Amino acid sequence: MLPLGELLTTDGRTVEVIDPGLHNRNAGPDFFNAKVRIGNTLWVGNVELHLKSSDWYVHGHDENHAYNNVVLHVVCEADCDVLTEDGHYLPQLVVPIAEGLKQNYDELQRTALYPPCYKIVPTLSKLTIHSWMAALQTERLEQKTFAITEWARRLNGSWEAAYFFCLARTFGFGINGDAFEQWAVNIPLQSVGKHRDDLFQVEAIFLGQAGLLTPESVPERYRVEALAEGYFTRLHNEYQYLAHKFSLQPMDYALWRFLRLRPQNFPHIRISQLARLYHERRSGLSELLECETVEQLHKLLSTHVTPYWETHYTFGAPSAHSEKHLSKESLDIIIINTAIPVLFAVGRHRQKEQLCDRAFDLLEQLKAEKNHIINMWQQCGLEAKTAGDSQALIQLKREYCDRRDCLRCRFGYEYLRHSP
Numbered sequence: 001m002l003p004l005g006e007l008l009t010t011d012g013r014t015v016e017v018i019d020p021g022l023h024n025r026n027a028g029p030d031f032f033n034a035k036v037r038i039g040n041t042l043w044v045g046n047v048e049l050h051l052k053s054s055d056w057y058v059h060g061h062d063e064n065h066a067y068n069n070v071v072l073h074v075v076c077e078a079d080c081d082v083l084t085e086d087g088h089y090l091p092q093l094v095v096p097i098a099e100g101l102k103q104n105y106d107e108l109q110r111t112a113l114y115p116p117c118y119k120i121v122p123t124l125s126k127l128t129i130h131s132w133m134a135a136l137q138t139e140r141l142e143q144k145t146f147a148i149t150e151w152a153r154r155l156n157g158s159w160e161a162a163y164f165f166c167l168a169r170t171f172g173f174g175i176n177g178d179a180f181e182q183w184a185v186n187i188p189l190q191s192v193g194k195h196r197d198d199l200f201q202v203e204a205i206f207l208g209q210a211g212l213l214t215p216e217s218v219p220e221r222y223r224v225e226a227l228a229e230g231y232f233t234r235l236h237n238e239y240q241y242l243a244h245k246f247s248l249q250p251m252d253y254a255l256w257r258f259l260r261l262r263p264q265n266f267p268h269i270r271i272s273q274l275a276r277l278y279h280e281r282r283s284g285l286s287e288l289l290e291c292e293t294v295e296q297l298h299k300l301l302s303t304h305v306t307p308y309w310e311t312h313y314t315f316g317a318p319s320a321h322s323e324k325h326l327s328k329e330s331l332d333i334i335i336i337n338t339a340i341p342v343l344f345a346v347g348r349h350r351q352k353e354q355l356c357d358r359a360f361d362l363l364e365q366l367k368a369e370k371n372h373i374i375n376m377w378q379q380c381g382l383e384a385k386t387a388g389d390s391q392a393l394i395q396l397k398r399e400y401c402d403r404r405d406c407l408r409c410r411f412g413y414e415y416l417r418h419s420p
Contacts, residue, residue: 009091010078013039021047023408028066036072038091045071053092056082104416108406115380115401120415122381129382132410136392139399141359144341145348152349159349161189163285163342164278170338171270173330179255179267183210191246196279201238203275203306208239210271211253218315226316231308263313269324272305288339289346292358294365297335302326332366336387363388373397 007015014037021034029046036043046069050056053075061067065085073082073092082090097105108116152162168184169177186209195201207213213236218226226232242248256267263269277283282300291297304323313319326334340359347355366387368374374384377393384390399405406412 007093009038009093011091013091015072015091015093018042025405029070034071038072043071045069047072047074049074051075052077053080053082056090061085101416105406108412108415109404114376115397116404117406117409117411117415118380120411120418123418124411124414128410128414132396133389133392135410136395137360137363137388140391140395141341141344143395143399145345148342148345149349159346160285163288163338164189164283166338166342167283167334168274170334171274173265173270173333175257175261175265176267176270179251179257180270182251182255183271186249186251188246188248191248192278195242196281199275199279199306200235201242202279203272204235204238205242205248206271206275206278207235207268208243209248209250210256210267211250212256212268212271212315213239214250214253217253219317222314222316224316229316232315263319264324266313268312268314269305269309272309273303273324273326276306277301277303285342285346288342289355291339294335294362297339297362298328298331301331301334301339332387333369335362336366336369336391360388363391369394 007017009015016037017034018037019033019035021031024030024032030049031047033044034047036045036047046067048056048061048067048070050059050073053073055075056062056073057080061070062083063085068084068086068088070084070090073090074095075092076095076097078092078094082092084090148162148166151165152159155161155165164187165181165184168180168187170180172178172180187206192202192205195205204213211217213232215223215227218232239248243250258266274283280303281287282303287300288297291300302325304325310323311318311321340362343355343362344359347353347357347359364386368384368386368390371390371394373394374390376397377384382393384393396409396411400409400412406415
């Protein structure tokens with residue numbers, strides 16, 4: 001918060017902030033590409049903030065060429081002059097912090113209660129909450145768009161492969177997300193596509209590339225039974241043939257997690273469901289882009305296991321018969337974390353606003369997620385009704401509360417300007 005009076009540097013020159021620039025959350029100056037008029041000169045460059053001028057030297061900025069483009073040093077206390085690495089004196093602007101403001105900020109940073117601004121939440125206006133939640137929802141989709149776009153770039157510009165990659169990661173449902181990510185990168189879609197009409201061969205490649213068709217991957221207590229049943233051996237032999245044909249290398253099966261995992265989330269089950277989805281041509285980007293409602297997405301992504309897995313959760317361990325369909329809750333998670341972000345990302349990439357608008361509409365059609373983050377905000381007085389709300393609150397916690405980045409948070413701003 002800048003004072004209302006005239007802004008002056010420590011050597012008496014007037015300061016006019018035309019554009020504060022972009023806030024930098026990574027290494028380097030605090031704000032990039034700011035426009036500041038100092039005296040009669042318009043400067044375009046970076047701005048650095050410190051409590052004291054001497055912090056410039058404490059942080060080693062005088063020896064870092066990345067700070068040579070700083071045009072203004074903003075401090076609460078000017079206790080010395082500052083020099084850049086290339087020997088230039090920096091103009092300094094002193095902006096004192098009001099005692100009440102400083103006290104409130106210290107409370108936000110030091111309180112052990114979570115979230116730190118919980119006292120102010122019940123007093124916030126509906127307009128403040130709605131506007132911030134809308135911004136957070138968009139920010140989360142933009143963040144995911146960046147990640148999806150980066151994966152498309154790494155996958156030789158293939159948005160089809162990027163969608164499959166995101167879909168696979170979501171099938172890990174948190175615990176096995178990283179393993180599914182590595183598995184998806186290890187799936188040669190062009191090669192698998194040549195055998196797409198044969199579900200058995202698709203499943204053989206999918207399970208084989210997961211490292212789950214080696215005898216060592218089967219727990220010892222189930223190994224004899226698995227070999228005796230025959231299905232494991234058939235898949236193993238088929239994978240060996242296809243692996244030789246396409247020069248495939250399986251991932252390490254030890255990367256998969258089973259401890260404290262519900263059987264329906266075992267990688268064998270999720271991979272079998274993905275194999276059927278792929279075989280039935282319901283995992284493609286074009287099919288996704290045709291869906292306009294949640295009901296259409298449910299129908300597209302609904303899948304179940306192949307016959308063997310209807311009576312097994314892992315090789316050699318029989319279970320009660322079940323087709324093991326994806327539950328409605330699981331489908332909603334896939335839609336929220338994969339389908340909608342990919343729709344938004346493709347809309348941005350192709351400059352088709354209707355796809356971006358559809359992503360927002362779908363978030364409003366879905367009910368809010370249920371997890372500890374949403375429960376935490378509900379206890380503070382913030383109720384999430386739609387998936388858009390819950391995604392916004394997840395973004396708020398992870399990107400602001402966890403980082404104690406209260407200065408960029410609108411709730412934190414309200415806390416700072418009012419006495420709790």
